[in-house]
Amino acid sequence: MSRTDPDVALRTRIYRPPSGPAASRATRWHAGGTLFCRPAEFPTMSDDPWHEDPTFWGTLEGLLFPPEKLDAAADELDALLSLAGVDGGRVLDIPCGVGRHAVELAGRGFEVTGVDATGRYLETARRRAEAAGVDPEFVEADMRAFARPEAFDLVLNVYTSFGYFEDRTDDRRTARSFHESLADGGRLVMSLTSKEVVAERFQERTWSEQDGTYLLEEHDVRDDWSWMENRWVVVEDGETREFEVSHRLYSAHELSTLLESVGFDEVDVYGDWQGAPFDQDAERLVVVAGK
Helix, strand or coil: CCCCCCCCCCEEECCCCCCCHHHHHEEEEEECCEEEEEECCCCCCCCCCHHHCHHHHHHHHHHHCCHHHHHCHHHHHHHHHHHHCCCCCEEEECCCCCCHHHHHHHHCCCEEEEEECCHHHHHHHHHHHHHHCCCCEEEECCCCCCCCCCCEEEEEECCCCCCCCCCHHHHHHHHHHHHHHEEEEEEEEEEECCHHHHHHHCCCEEEEEECCEEEEEEEEEECCCCEEEEEEEEEECCEEEEEEEEEECCCHHHHHHHHHHCCCEEEEEECCCCCCCCCCCCCCEEEEEEC
16 A cells, blocks of 8 residues: 555546436546546446555556655655654654655655555655665565564654545554554654545546646545545556545544553644644645654
8 A cells, every 4th residue: 555645746626427318328528628438337446455466556656756755755754853852763654655755754864664465555665865875674464464673763654544444443453563563762754635624625526647647536524524525537558447445534532532542642743744743724634642
C-alpha cells in the first residue's frame, strides 16, 4: 500500500454527468472543453482490495507524484520536523511511496527506513536515492505487519495513508505497530484529510488533469460519515481505467482517541504543517503524538 490523498496537487473541478436516456448508455465528463465518454461497464482490474492492487498504484503514479509534489518534499519536511521537534536520528517513513520524503531525509543525515507494499514504488525510490547519492533502507512490507521494537525516533505517516482497511481493528493494529517501533521519547507525525475537512470541501464529483492524463472522481460518504467510497476513472491516451477507492474517515477526536488507546500520550492536533490551530479554517489534520 502506498499513498493517496484528496489533496493531490492537481487542478480540480466539478463535473456533472447527463440525465435522461443518454445516462443509461454512457457517462460523460466535460473537462476543459474535452468530452469524455465512459461505456456503461469497465473491465475489472483486480479482485484484490484497491490498496493491494499493483495496477492501481502503477496507473496512478504520475498523478499522485507529479514533479511539483516531489519538489515540495523539502519544504514539507522543514515544517513537519519543526512541528515534531526532531532534528536528527532514526526515521521510519511508512508507507514511503516513491521515497520523496525518505530520500530528502537521508540527504539531511537522518538514518532512514522507508516501508511500502508496492514494489514498483520502492524501485523508483531506490533509483531516486541512488541519483541523490544517499542510501536509505527500503523494505517491501504491509504496514499492518511491519514493526521494529524501539528502533526509531520519528515515524512519519503522511499524505492520507491511514484508514484504508475495512476492518477497523487493522487500523488499531497499524497504530500499535507505530507505537511499538518508536523509542521512548519518539514522535509520530500523521497528516490526513480528516472528516471535518472533507465535510467543509465536499464535492460529489471532481476531475483533475496532469500532463494530459485525466482523473475523474465520484465521492460517496457512507456509514454515518465514517467511510468514503470513491470511483476513480483515469483517462490516458484514449484508454480508460476505473478503480473503486475506499477509506475510513477520521475526525481529530477519533484519531487522537485511537492513538491514546494504543499507548501514545501528548497527542496534539494542528490544522496544517506549520502548526495552525485545528479549527474551521484547517487545511488538513496533522497529529503529533509522543511515546
